[in-house]
Amino acid sequence: MKSTHIIILLLIAASFAIIVSMVGDFSTYQTFETAAEKPGKEFQIIAKLDTINKTMEYDPIKDPNRFVFYAKDESGISQKVIFSGAKPQDFERSSKLTMTGSMDGETFKCREILMKCPSKYENDQIAIGS
Amino acid sequence: MEFQNEHLIPGNIGHFLALLSFVASIVGAISFFISTRSKLPTNESHWYRLGRSAFTVHALSVFGVFSILFYLIFNHYFEYHYVWDHSSKALPFKYLLSCFWEGQEGSFLLWMIWHSILGLIYLRKKTQWTAPVMSVVSLAQFFLSVSLLGLYFFGEKIGSSPFALLRDVMSEAPIFQQANYLTLIQDGNGLNPLLQNYWMVIHPPVLFLGFASTLFPFAYVIAALWKNNYDNWIQPVIKWSLFGGMILGTGIMMGGAWAYESLNFGGYWAWDPVENSSLVPWLVLIAGLHTAVIYKATKYSLRSTLLFLMLSFVLVLYSTFLTRTGILGETSVHAFTGEGNYLGIYLVLFLLTFLLGGLALFFYRYKSIPDHRKEEELSSREFWMFIGSLVLMISVVQITYTTSMPVWNEIFGTKLTVVDPVEHYNSIQIWLAILVALGTALIYYLKFKKTSTAFFIKKILPPFIASAIISALIIYFQDLSSVPVAILMFCGVFTVVANAAYIAQNKKLNIKKWGGNMAHIGFGLMLIGIVLSSFNKNVISVNRLGVDFDMGKETVAENKKESRENLLLFRDIPVDMAGYSLTYEGDTVVGPDHFYSVRYIKRENDTGRITEEFILKPNAQINPKMGLVSNPDTKHYLTKDIFTYITSTVDKSKIKDTIAFKTKEVSVGDSIYFTNGVMIYRGFGQGSDKPNYQAQDGDIAVTANLDLMDLNGKTLKANPIYYIRNKRDVFNPIDTIKQFNLYLRVNKIIPERKTVEIAYKQPSSMDDYIIMKAIEFPYINILWIGIILMVLGFLLSLYKRFTSK
Numbered sequence: 016m017k018s019t020h021i022i023i024l025l026l027i028a029a030s031f032a033i034i035v036s037m038v039g040d041f042s043t044y045q046t047f048e049t050a051a052e053k054p055g056k057e058f059q060i061i062a063k064l065d066t067i068n069k070t071m072e073y074d075p076i077k078d079p080n081r082f083v084f085y086a087k088d089e090s091g092i093s094q095k096v097i098f099s100g101a102k103p104q105d106f107e108r109s110s111k112l113t114m115t116g117s118m119d120g121e122t123f124k125c126r127e128i129l130m131k132c133p134s135k136y137e138n139d140q141i142a143i144g145s
Numbered sequence: 146m147e148f149q150n151e152h153l154i155p156g157n158i159g160h161f162l163a164l165l166s167f168v169a170s171i172v173g174a175i176s177f178f179i180s181t182r183s184k185l186p187t188n189e190s191h192w193y194r195l196g197r198s199a200f201t202v203h204a205l206s207v208f209g210v211f212s213i214l215f216y217l218i219f220n221h222y223f224e225y226h227y228v229w230d231h232s233s234k235a236l237p238f239k240y241l242l243s244c245f246w247e248g249q250e251g252s253f254l255l256w257m258i259w260h261s262i263l264g265l266i267y268l269r270k271k272t273q274w275t276a277p278v279m280s281v282v283s284l285a286q287f288f289l290s291v292s293l294l295g296l297y298f299f300g301e302k303i304g305s306s307p308f309a310l311l312r313d314v315m316s317e318a319p320i321f322q323q324a325n326y327l328t329l330i331q332d333g334n335g336l337n338p339l340l341q342n343y344w345m346v347i348h349p350p351v352l353f354l355g356f357a358s359t360l361f362p363f364a365y366v367i368a369a370l371w372k373n374n375y376d377n378w379i380q381p382v383i384k385w386s387l388f389g390g391m392i393l394g395t396g397i398m399m400g401g402a403w404a405y406e407s408l409n410f411g412g413y414w415a416w417d418p419v420e421n422s423s424l425v426p427w428l429v430l431i432a433g434l435h436t437a438v439i440y441k442a443t444k445y446s447l448r449s450t451l452l453f454l455m456l457s458f459v460l461v462l463y464s465t466f467l468t469r470t471g472i473l474g475e476t477s478v479h480a481f482t483g484e485g486n487y488l489g490i491y492l493v494l495f496l497l498t499f500l501l502g503g504l505a506l507f508f509y510r511y512k513s514i515p516d517h518r519k520e521e522e523l524s525s526r527e528f529w530m531f532i533g534s535l536v537l538m539i540s541v542v543q544i545t546y547t548t549s550m551p552v553w554n555e556i557f558g559t560k561l562t563v564v565d566p567v568e569h570y571n572s573i574q575i576w577l578a579i580l581v582a583l584g585t586a587l588i589y590y591l592k593f594k595k596t597s598t599a600f601f602i603k604k605i606l607p608p609f610i611a612s613a614i615i616s617a618l619i620i621y622f623q624d625l626s627s628v629p630v631a632i633l634m635f636c637g638v639f640t641v642v643a644n645a646a647y648i649a650q651n652k653k654l655n656i657k658k659w660g661g662n663m664a665h666i667g668f669g670l671m672l673i674g675i676v677l678s679s680f681n682k683n684v685i686s687v688n689r690l691g692v693d694f695d696m697g698k699e700t701v702a703e704n705k706k707e708s709r710e711n712l713l714l715f716r717d718i719p720v721d722m723a724g725y726s727l728t729y730e731g732d733t734v735v736g737p738d739h740f741y742s743v744r745y746i747k748r749e750n751d752t753g754r755i756t757e758e759f760i761l762k763p764n765a766q767i768n769p770k771m772g773l774v775s776n777p778d779t780k781h782y783l784t785k786d787i788f789t790y791i792t793s794t795v796d797k798s799k800i801k802d803t804i805a806f807k808t809k810e811v812s813v814g815d816s817i818y819f820t821n822g823v824m825i826y827r828g829f830g831q832g833s834d835k836p837n838y839q840a841q842d843g844d845i846a847v848t849a850n851l852d853l854m855d856l857n858g859k860t861l862k863a864n865p866i867y868y869i870r871n872k873r874d875v876f877n878p879i880d881t882i883k884q885f886n887l888y889l890r891v892n893k894i895i896p897e898r899k900t901v902e903i904a905y906k907q908p909s910s911m912d913d914y915i916i917m918k919a920i921e922f923p924y925i926n927i928l929w930i931g932i933i934l935m936v937l938g939f940l941l942s943l944y945k946r947f948t949s950k
Contacts, residue, residue: 018523022532030539033573037543040569041550043560057564075793079713079916101711101792101916115564 047094051118060114060123062086064106065093073102086112086123098125106130148312150327151224152217156308159213160295163306166206166257167290173199174283180276181371193276197268200283203290204261210293211258214251214307218244223330226314227251227307233335235736239346244336246349249469249488250293250307255350257289259357267361274381277368278361285360288495292488302487338737338766338774344403348396352423355393356461359426361385362433363458363503366451370506373513379441384946386434386454391939393427398932405788407776412679413928416570418473421548422464428541430457432534439527442593445517446531453534455503460545462496472551524598526591533584540577544570575629582636582672585665586612586643608646612639619673623923625680634676640669657945664938667931674928685723685787686712686919711792714743716886716913717821729915730760731883738776740764741791741915745780763917765791786922793916806904808892813899820907822855822885830864838866838878845869849891849901853882865903867891886913 045058069085082102087093096114103109109130116125176196183189214227218241223229231251232244245251264282268275295306311330312321320326339345365382369375400420401413414420433453436446467473470489521528547569550561563569590596590605616635625631644662652658687710714720714729721727730742740762747757763778777790809817811826827850838846846868853861865880880889885907892902 019520019528022523023535026532026535026539030542033539033543033576034546037547037569037573040563040565041561042564044562059562059564075713075914075916079711079793103793 044089046088046090047092047118047123048088048090050123054118054120057115057117060086060088060116062088062096062112062114064109064112066107069093071102071106075101086114094123095121096123096125098128100126100128103128103130146324148224148327149325151310152220152222153224153310155213155216155222156225156310159210159217159308160306162206162209162213163290163293163308164296166203166210167287167294169199169203169206170283170287170290172196173203174280174287177276177280177283181280181368189276193271196276196279196283200264200268200279203283203286204265207254207257207261207286207290210307211254214254215241215245217308221333223333224311224327225307226309226311229311229330229333231334231336233333235332236336236341239343240336240341243340243345243349246353247336247340248307250305252349252353253289253292254307255353256357257286257293259350259354260286260289260360263357263361272377272381273372273374274365274368274378277371278364281364281367282360285499288498292491304491339407342403342407342776344399344406348399348403351392351399352396355389355396355427356464358385358389358392359430359458359461362389362430362454363499366455367503367506370451370503370510370514373510375447375515379437380946382450382454383434383437383441384943386430386437387939387943387946389457390427390430390434391936391943393423393430394932394939395936397423397427402929406779412682412922413925414675416566418548418551419468421544421570422460422467425541425545425548426457426460426464428537428544429453429460432537432541433457435530435534439530443517443521443525443527444515445521445527446534448511448514448516449531449534451507451514453538455507459496459500459503460541462492462499463545466492466496467548467552472555522595524591524596524601526588526593526596529584529588529591533581533588536577536580536584540574540581543573543577575633578672579629579633579636582633582640582669585668586636586639589644589647589662589665604650605643608643609639611646612642615642619677623677623681625676627680630676630680633672637669637672637676640672641666644669657941657948660938660940660942660945662938663941664935667933667935667938670927670931670934672931674924674926674931677924678922678928681923683921683923684710684918685921686710686789686917687722711916711918713914713916719746722919723921731886731913733883737766738764739766739794741794741917743789743915743917745787761787761789763790765794781926783926784924786925788920788922789917791915791917795912795914806888806890806906808902808904810895810898810900810902817903817905819885819887819905822853824851824853824863824903824905826851826901826903838868838876841870843871847894849903851889851903853885853887855885859884861885863887863889865889865891867894867901 042058044061046060050056050058050060063086065085065087071085072083073081079101080099082098082100084096084098084106085093086096096116098114111130113129114123114125115127116123118124173196176192176199180189180192180196183192217225217228218232221228221232221234227248227250231247232241236244246255260282264279264286267282268279292304293306294304295309296303312326315321320329323329362382362385365378365385369378397420400423404415404420405413430453433450433456436450436453439446440450466489470492472489521531547563547566550563553559554561586608587605590601612635616631616638619625619638620631620634625634644665648659648662652662712720712722712727714727716729716731719726719728724747726746726748728744728746730744732739732741734740741764742760742762744760745758746755748754749756759780761778761780764776766774766776775791777788779789780787811817813826813828816823816825830848830850831846840846846866848864848866851863851865853863861882861884863880863882865877867875867877869875877891881887882889888906888908890904892904894901
């Protein structure tokens with residue numbers, strides 16, 4: 016076998032190793048319940064903001080990096096979420112949240128939120144002036 | 146019903162031209178096709194001329210459509226849906242261009258314009274490749290023109306026209322029952338505020354020119370396979386690939402610069418799917434460019450060249466599919482979305498036609514593609530260049546695989562996701578970058594065919610040692626504590642040093658020949674810049690207020706870092722941050738934007754003397770549709786950037802006005818002290834130019850002239866007005882002194898004592914605050930310099946190929 020072949024084989028082996036090593040980075044979107052089975056491990060959860068009988072707490076004067084709210088995941092369970100950051104503006108209007116974080120007891124500790132606002136996309140509202 | 150005030154003529158012309166461009170592209174494609182297949186020279190040239198005329202008509206129609214759409218946007222004709230949807234009256238001229246390419250129709254039009262321009266330039270000189278290449282170009286234009294038709298065939302709407310009327314698109318809305326509906330539409334929907342940035346005026350055209358220029362290498366591949374002829378083929382292919390590599394690379398990095406300047410994810414690259422999907426075609430193009438160079442020099446690697454250059458354009462189509470159909474929805478912050486199901490189907494058809502057509506032709510010709518039987522030498526340049534291209538392709542496979550996750554989820558019904566995408570890509574791509582950089586450093590020291598080991602070692606040893614020393618110093622002083630990062634740093638330095646040394650030894654001042662080395666030096670510098678600015682990227686706005694809470698991190702330090710990246714600044718209360726004293730001094734409003742002034746002061750430790758002082762004005766737009774849209778402001782130093790942006794702010798309109806006015810009677814020369822300063826009453830003045838006062842006949846108006854001075858010695862004049870109208874009505878409007886956060890009014894004038902009574906109040910500064918984040922990017926300028934050198938390297942190579950035969 017030629018040495019060039021060996022190098023190409025090595026390269027193929029390396030790409031294989033890369034693909035194998037990638038597997039660990041993937042996970043499925045979780046619900047609060049499934050995320051709670053592995054406390055401390057990071058997951059992504061798709062949820063909706065839950066404001067029915069629940070309040071959002073954000074007091075920047077006390078701590079600008081702590082924002083507490085409730086979210087309802089795709090299975091319909093509502094859970095307390097602590098976000099370690101400033102409350103995103105117009106958070107109330109978000110239609111869908113993709114949250115990254117981990118469960119800790121009864122709360123979801125969230126370090127990143129991707130918000131989808133319906134208004135950003137639904138342009139089909141005509142503003143009528145007088 | 147007859148609608149009033151509509152401008153329907155330009156739209157009708159536009160419709161017609163779109164249709165004409167569609168028909169002409171079919172005629173062009175067929176004519177060039179027949180011309181290519183003709184055996185008789187008379188036939189061939191007859192069809193060629195027809196094809197050329199058809200393409201010219203097509204290109205002119207596209208220009209026409211483009212101009213008309215711009216004319217509509219420019220004149221704010223909101224009866225057109227596209228104009229209403231993407232623009233508004235208040236936008237400055239340059240952003241009207243951004244409106245143009247915000248939507249799918251406009252961006253496809255931009256793409257078509259570039260194909261047309263490149264096609265017209267290409268048609269100026271006829272070679273054996275012109276007809277087959279132009280058949281492919283015309284076919285691509287055919288597909289793109291379909292998307293602009295907006296016509297119904299057999300009950301199915303094909304394409305969407307940029308000239309569709311608002312009243313047709315939203316026929317349900319009740320206002321279209323009125324003939325004068327246009328008078329009710331005051332303004333358009335406006336442009337996404339994130340796109341209101343000068344980079345967004347220039348980045349899309351450059352990116353689309355890059356996309357357009359990948360079509361030509363693709364067309365050349367098809368032409369060569371079709372004619373089964375590879376003579377005189379590689380020179381134009383290399384030129385087009387160099388051009389495409391240069392433009393597309395520039396376009397991508399302009400996107401990075403835009404992200405750095407106007408988005409607040411804190412960087413120039415976030416491995417966002419939209420970024421990835423434009424990077425991937427570029428990487429494939431670069432792989433193809435290198436194998437093309439191998440083929441030109443040694444006749445090796447023809448098959449990979451064909452395949453790579455073919456894939457590059459197909460991946461451009463794939464990128465369009467990913468970004469325009471909204472399939473990325475959950476993974477991307479970019480605001481494109483589903484523009485209808487038809488678009489997805491149409492783009493898949495477009496993509497499959499070009500992919501499967503190309504692959505079928507490739508495998509049909511596979512056996513007859515010239516191939517070297519002999520193995521490459523292990524010590525040859527071509528072998529290692531080929532390996533380098535393969536590594537680029539591995540990188541492409543990995544990026545594409547992960548980026549396509551939403552597509553896999555759609556196909557297989559799974560719900561897979563990557564929790565930490567940045568870490569995921571970085572941890573894999575860093576090793577590939579190391580391999581590529583190592584190859585880039587060594588490659589010029591290898592000769593085509595065969596290199597003697599002694600020669601190689603003798604030449605490479607000095608730059609190797611020099612790089613080892615330089616990178617060791619950088620690694621030590623910059624504290625690059627991660628092993629792969631340190632290795633990458635070495636490889637980046639090695640790339641720069643080895644290529645610079647190669648220029649010094651072999652090319653001297655023959656600048657024309659510097660191209661390849663220079664692009665490689667640029668690449669090395671980019672790596673160095675990326676490592677320094679991202680590994681040592683430092684969030685300096687660590688908060689000192691508030692409580693800690695457990696973020697589930699391993700160490701206390703990590704917990705703190707996680708939880709305290711946002712800093713609260715009350716108005717006028719200095720806070721220490723990373724050696725600076727920061728003061729939020731209030732906001733100014735310009736149009737929809739709020740600019741928040743944050744003063745940075747650096748003092749000498751012992752004496753307290755100010756050594757440095759500057760103001761950053763990050764802005765935030767409270768957008769009615771999107772909420773707070775924050776644009777950072779950056780202080781640029783030679784060796785670092787300080788990047789500041791607003792994460793949250795108070796809505797001033799919601800602060801309750803609870804503070805009462807205080808009053809004081811003063812005569813000329815008297816002072817009034819307030820929280821952060823003093824004002825001195827200087828006597829009466831004339832007040833006719835006040836914005837809150839319109840003079841009328843018979844008014845008696847005076848102003849109280851006040852000199853204001855704050856604690857820092859900053860001075861300002863104020864002159865609240867007091868006037869009597871109709872001899873009996875007294876008016877004394879409030880004057881707002883924003884810079885002092887002060888409200889003033891003349892309560893009354895007391896002539897007998899020659900005094901006035903001034904009322905004043907200051908809302909508490911606790912009511913006015915911002916929450917901001919500040920990030921330090923060290924040595925980011927090295928990255929920008931690297932990019933510029935890389936582009937210049939491409940330009941030099943291109944220049945050399947055009948001037949030397």
